[in-house]
Amino acid sequence: MKTRLSLSFFVFLSCLLATGCSSFARQTESDPALSGDTVDIVLIANDQGESQVFKLLLPELARRNLSTQVLTMGQADTVFTTQKEVVRLNTLGSLSENAANDRTQRLDKETLERIATQLRPAIVVTGMSHAIQAQLANRFKTAGATTMAFYDNFDLVSQAQFAVPWLETTSGVDELLLPGHYQAVDAGKLPAFANSQISISGNPALEQWDIVFLVANPVQEKQRLALDPKRPVILFTGGYGDEYEHWLQLFLQAMAERPDLQVLIAPHPKTDGQLERSSVAALKLTNVSVRDGALSTAQLATAADLVVTHKSTTGFQAAWQGLPVLFVAADDYTNILIDAGLASRASSWQQILNNVHRTIDQPRHRETVSFQTLGVPEQSLQRIADHLQTTRYQVVGAGSPILEQLQVENN
Numbered sequence: 001m002k003t004r005l006s007l008s009f010f011v012f013l014s015c016l017l018a019t020g021c022s023s024f025a026r027q028t029e030s031d032p033a034l035s036g037d038t039v040d041i042v043l044i045a046n047d048q049g050e051s052q053v054f055k056l057l058l059p060e061l062a063r064r065n066l067s068t069q070v071l072t073m074g075q076a077d078t079v080f081t082t083q084k085e086v087v088r089l090n091t092l093g094s095l096s097e098n099a100a101n102d103r104t105q106r107l108d109k110e111t112l113e114r115i116a117t118q119l120r121p122a123i124v125v126t127g128m129s130h131a132i133q134a135q136l137a138n139r140f141k142t143a144g145a146t147t148m149a150f151y152d153n154f155d156l157v158s159q160a161q162f163a164v165p166w167l168e169t170t171s172g173v174d175e176l177l178l179p180g181h182y183q184a185v186d187a188g189k190l191p192a193f194a195n196s197q198i199s200i201s202g203n204p205a206l207e208q209w210d211i212v213f214l215v216a217n218p219v220q221e222k223q224r225l226a227l228d229p230k231r232p233v234i235l236f237t238g239g240y241g242d243e244y245e246h247w248l249q250l251f252l253q254a255m256a257e258r259p260d261l262q263v264l265i266a267p268h269p270k271t272d273g274q275l276e277r278s279s280v281a282a283l284k285l286t287n288v289s290v291r292d293g294a295l296s297t298a299q300l301a302t303a304a305d306l307v308v309t310h311k312s313t314t315g316f317q318a319a320w321q322g323l324p325v326l327f328v329a330a331d332d333y334t335n336i337l338i339d340a341g342l343a344s345r346a347s348s349w350q351q352i353l354n355n356v357h358r359t360i361d362q363p364r365h366r367e368t369v370s371f372q373t374l375g376v377p378e379q380s381l382q383r384i385a386d387h388l389q390t391t392r393y394q395v396v397g398a399g400s401p402i403l404e405q406l407q408v409e410n411n
Helices: 008-017 046-065 109-118 131-142 159-168 181-188 205-215 218-224 245-256 274-283 297-301 314-320 349-361 380-395
Strands: 040-045 070-074 086-088 118-128 146-152 176-179 195-201 234-237 264-265 288-290 305-309 325-328 344-346 404-406
Touching: 008 205, 008 288, 040 046, 040 131, 040 380, 046 070, 046 146, 046 205, 046 325, 046 380, 109 146, 118 131, 131 146, 131 159, 159 176, 176 181, 195 288, 205 314, 205 380, 234 245, 234 297, 234 314, 245 274, 245 325, 245 349, 274 288, 297 314, 305 404, 314 325, 325 349, 344 349
Parallel strands: 040 070, 040 118, 070 086, 118 146, 146 176, 176 195, 234 264, 234 305, 264 288, 305 325, 325 344
Antiparallel strands: 195 404
């Protein structure tokens, strides 16, 4: 069983999630220019997952008197809308309009050098979702910065297709931060991390759901969603990409056979939900509702009896709360939850229906994902912020890292 954190901690972290904290001034209409001054930490964000974590980090770093700059592109431009520390990459030079969708695109040499000469970070922390992030980290490292890659996904790094452009572009980082122990050996065998220290940081994405579930009342949530309290609820969390539509259609075909169920669909934040709405309309499913984003996926999950997803991180967040989780994916797909028997996988609509029958019609005691099973540390937000603080002091000659650092074979 995982240890619950104190209520005061959750109240504090909830403030950060809801408002970004009042200590942050709202961003002006134009992005701030790079000052040319030395900054303690630069965060490089692109995708939703890493962006949400970096956004949570900002007030933690400010509390530790660490100056921070965030370079954003793609989905991160939307996530960071109220922070004064943000500079959008598309304001600094030639960045293709398609760069957000093409993870292989790179900055031209002139733009790369302009950024490197105008921004002098001691530490660079980058997500691993775009080649440009690796390109910038490479350049900052040659200028003497300590570089870290933050991997926000719970799959093995070698299985993460979204990370391939980053892995093919990086010249190596000083340190790789992973959510859990189970990912370390796999990552250590990748050429990209042949000379990198591998550390276990956890993932604050799990703590986001802890806050919501701590204060949620499932009965009230169902009332707010206008759901029948006597009928089971399934939450399907959306995705994107070439293969996603196939698995969405498969799931909806199965739901057409169970009109007694109430189905909520939460589209991925990167999408507008049009694919889900048109698919539901084509099948004339009256028991399926595509949500508009007014409530977070975590809030919707508090009313759910089962969470279904393709390969989303939300599957891990839901399992963390003790919810039954079903991944709809190919037979050869697996992850630590499936391997440990803490989640199920279905590869056909018949298997989906069989799993729904076992979970909804014949419910059993729910397993809670344990820290021992996943090897994921608690209070990861605090750990990461403390680690950056002590690493910053180490850079100038004092202090030492506080995250658990692993020696991995063949690393």
